[in-house]
Amino acid sequence: MTRTIDKENTKIAAAKKMRDIMTTYYLDALSASENNRQVAWITSGGPVEPLVAMDIIPVYPENHGAMIGSAKMGEDLCSKAEEMGYSTDLCAYARADIGCSVAKGGPIGGLPKPDMLICCNNICGTVLKWYEVQARYYGVPLFILDTPVCHTGFFPETAAYVKAQITEYIGFLETATRRKMDMDRMNQVGHLSLEGQKLWQQVLRTTAHKPSPMSAFDAFFFLALIVTLRGTTTAVDFYRELIAEMNDRIAKGISVVPDEQYRLLWDNLPVWHRLKWLSKKFSNHRACLVADTYTSAWCGAIQYIDPDNFLDSIAQAYTRIYLNIGIDQMADQVLDMIQFYDVNGLVMHSNRSCKPYSFGQMDIMRIVQKKAGIPVLMLEADMVDPRSFSESQMETRIDAFMEIILQRGATGRGGQ
Amino acid sequence: MIYAGIDIGSITAKAALIEDNRLLATHTVFTGYNPAAAGRQVFDELLMQTGISAGAVKKVVATGYGRASVEFAHKTLTEIICHGAGAHFLNTGVRGVIDVGGQDSKAILLDAQGHVENFAMNDKCAAGTGRFLEVMAQALQIPLDQMGEISLGAENPVKISSICTVFAESEVISMIARQKDRRDIAAGIHRSAALRVASLAGKIHLAPPVVMTGGVAKNKGMLQALEDYLGYGIKVGAVPQENGAVGAAVLAAGT
Numbered sequence: 321m322t323r324t325i326d327k328e329n330t331k332i333a334a335a336k337k338m339r340d341i342m343t344t345y346y347l348d349a350l351s352a353s354e355n356n357r358q359v360a361w362i363t364s365g366g367p368v369e370p371l372v373a374m375d376i377i378p379v380y381p382e383n384h385g386a387m388i389g390s391a392k393m394g395e396d397l398c399s400k401a402e403e404m405g406y407s408t409d410l411c412a413y414a415r416a417d418i419g420c421s422v423a424k425g426g427p428i429g430g431l432p433k434p435d436m437l438i439c440c441n442n443i444c445g446t447v448l449k450w451y452e453v454q455a456r457y458y459g460v461p462l463f464i465l466d467t468p469v470c471h472t473g474f475f476p477e478t479a480a481y482v483k484a485q486i487t488e489y490i491g492f493l494e495t496a497t498r499r500k501m502d503m504d505r506m507n508q509v510g511h512l513s514l515e516g517q518k519l520w521q522q523v524l525r526t527t528a529h530k531p532s533p534m535s536a537f538d539a540f541f542f543l544a545l546i547v548t549l550r551g552t553t554t555a556v557d558f559y560r561e562l563i564a565e566m567n568d569r570i571a572k573g574i575s576v577v578p579d580e581q582y583r584l585l586w587d588n589l590p591v592w593h594r595l596k597w598l599s600k601k602f603s604n605h606r607a608c609l610v611a612d613t614y615t616s617a618w619c620g621a622i623q624y625i626d627p628d629n630f631l632d633s634i635a636q637a638y639t640r641i642y643l644n645i646g647i648d649q650m651a652d653q654v655l656d657m658i659q660f661y662d663v664n665g666l667v668m669h670s671n672r673s674c675k676p677y678s679f680g681q682m683d684i685m686r687i688v689q690k691k692a693g694i695p696v697l698m699l700e701a702d703m704v705d706p707r708s709f710s711e712s713q714m715e716t717r718i719d720a721f722m723e724i725i726l727q728r729g730a731t732g733r734g735g736q
Numbered sequence: 737m738i739y740a741g742i743d744i745g746s747i748t749a750k751a752a753l754i755e756d757n758r759l760l761a762t763h764t765v766f767t768g769y770n771p772a773a774a775g776r777q778v779f780d781e782l783l784m785q786t787g788i789s790a791g792a793v794k795k796v797v798a799t800g801y802g803r804a805s806v807e808f809a810h811k812t813l814t815e816i817i818c819h820g821a822g823a824h825f826l827n828t829g830v831r832g833v834i835d836v837g838g839q840d841s842k843a844i845l846l847d848a849q850g851h852v853e854n855f856a857m858n859d860k861c862a863a864g865t866g867r868f869l870e871v872m873a874q875a876l877q878i879p880l881d882q883m884g885e886i887s888l889g890a891e892n893p894v895k896i897s898s899i900c901t902v903f904a905e906s907e908v909i910s911m912i913a914r915q916k917d918r919r920d921i922a923a924g925i926h927r928s929a930a931l932r933v934a935s936l937a938g939k940i941h942l943a944p945p946v947v948m949t950g951g952v953a954k955n956k957g958m959l960q961a962l963e964d965y966l967g968y969g970i971k972v973g974a975v976p977q978e979n980g981a982v983g984a985a986v987l988a989a990g991t
């Protein structure tokens with residue numbers, strides 16, 4: 321089944337194009353004011369489509385936070401915020417962003433100054449205070465979209481409540497831009513958004529193939545487009561190409577982990593500052609992290625989107641995202657992924673920064689062990705702040721976890 | 737056929753020899769600053785003591801934090817898998833291991849075959865490890881190996897609220913200044929460490945029969961505090977400190 325493939329061949333060609341697209345995107349954003357365009361900062365789970373439809377450039381402090389983490393600049397910028405009085409318990413994305421605004425540092429010299437802030441609390445409560453702080457700092461208007469947590473389901477009251485806010489959101493944008501929303505354009509963006517999400521889902525699903533043509537580490541990288549350019553043709557075109565490349569790799573039997581023996585599922589945000597190290601660590605064990613709960617969140621609400629009634633339907637789609645549902649429902653999604661990707665184990669990143677993501681992990685771990693009977697590893701770290709990472713402890717835990725999987729035999733299924 | 741296991745911990749290096757499913761002998765030395773030399777030394781001394789020649793040892797497995805430095809090992813495995821195998825070998829039927837070593841502590845859940853089902857380890861912090869107890873013994877000015885015994889006479893164990901070793905040490909020092917009974921302080925120290933370890937056991941739902949391994953298993957005060965928190969008895973074998981090395985030897989035989 322396995323073949324030896326030289327290193328050059330295993331590289332994903334689309335990566336270069338993706339880098340170019342992201343560079344152009346950030347250059348556009350950084351030069352927005354010179355081109356008379358407005359910039360809105362928006363939370364990663366926020367409805368970006370109305371911004372795109374109104375030609376406002378959306379910028380994501382969280383994506384920027386990921387870049388800060390990958391560039392290993394997290395410690396400095398977080399410390400800056402701590403000097404200002406922010407607690408080390410605050411999410412490192414918030415700390416890094418606040419630190420960066422003041423220090424004007426970071427990998428791209430800071431984000432462009434926002435003309436407005438859009439905050440949707442479907443991902444966490446942290447963003448509320450964070451965006452309030454930034455709205456005061458920059459002296460710009462803030463729109464808050466409040467999406468109630470839906471632990472057990474989605475009710476008509478919630479739908480009406482969120483829908484009313486979507487209408488207010490459009491009004492807010494019209495005031496901020498002094499322009500009317502062009503509904504035809506909105507419609508078009510809605511279609512592109514849904515199409516982009518479907519394509520992203522297809523990209524992620526290619527890893528169900530054995531051996532997997534890409535890994536979660538690649539998904540962490542390719543994710544940036546569906547986050548930042550959702551609703552544009554750029555994202556749609558790019559993901560089409562990426563799918564073609566993945567299918568080609570599958571046809572040629574090219575695997576991302578040489579001699580893939582074990583398949584794992586990752587939970588929570590990546591450890592941005594240790595991606596290479598972790599990827600190497602697992603691949604030395606011939607294990608491929610084939611999927612993750614994080615990147616799939618950007619195609620997890622497709623079933624609720626109606627492209628012909630986009631604005632109404634996103635009230636539900638943006639409320640019922642992974643971080644805004646109950647633990648039982650999260651566990652069900654994890655179990656579905658375990659089945660679909662046929663994995664031997666689950667690796668959970670207990671992320672010091674992200675409380676809503678890490679809070680229910682112990683319960684999910686138990687549910688998975690009981691229902692799927694696969695080993696679960698809990699790794700304590702932080703997505704951006706390297707001070708919460710201990711290499712030798714990580715190493716022992718990963719080695720031990722892989723030994724357990726090996727001991728159980730290739731299927732990894734223990735049945736308890 | 738003879739097999740050897742070497743366990744290089746942060747404080748001590750241990751070696752074990754097994755033959756035909758029987759434990760032959762174990763040996764322990766201080767690791768010092770050179771784990772590679774300690775591995776060599778503990779193995780050579782054990783061979784000398786038993787009169788077995790190196791050539792008679794079919795396979796060697798190294799474990800512990802310094803496992804990679806044991807050049808003569810045929811294979812390295814983590815402490816987790818080795819402690820599981822050692823506990824199962826020395827005590828068939830055991831379903832849980834609590835190992836408290838110099839710089840880490842862990843709880844290991846075993847299945848009926850002695851395979852590791854799950855494990856939990858202490859966070860990036862010395863609370864609940866041998867190192868924590870060592871620092872506290874120094875603060876109390878009592879030898880580490882007597883602290884367990886001393887604490888057994890406590891009547892009103894003190895409460896140490898800091899998790900951090902450094903803060904806990906200053907708490908202990910202030911208690912000494914307030915002339916609190918040493919036995920009560922020692923018992924409070926064990927309770928504080930035991931609570932951390934018990935939470936690891938709770939995380940993975942450890943249930944009896946459970947054995948305690950690692951150097952700290954010899955500390956009776958710690959054992960009692962752990963049993964109090966967990967609400968069940970914990971066994972300690974004849975060679976708790978060498979359990980990981982025994983497991984490594986068992987796994988050497990099995991591969």
Ligand code: SF4
Nearest residue numbers: 411443444446674675
């Ligand atoms: S707490 Fe979690 S969801 Fe909220 S901003 Fe930080 S990483 Fe994102």
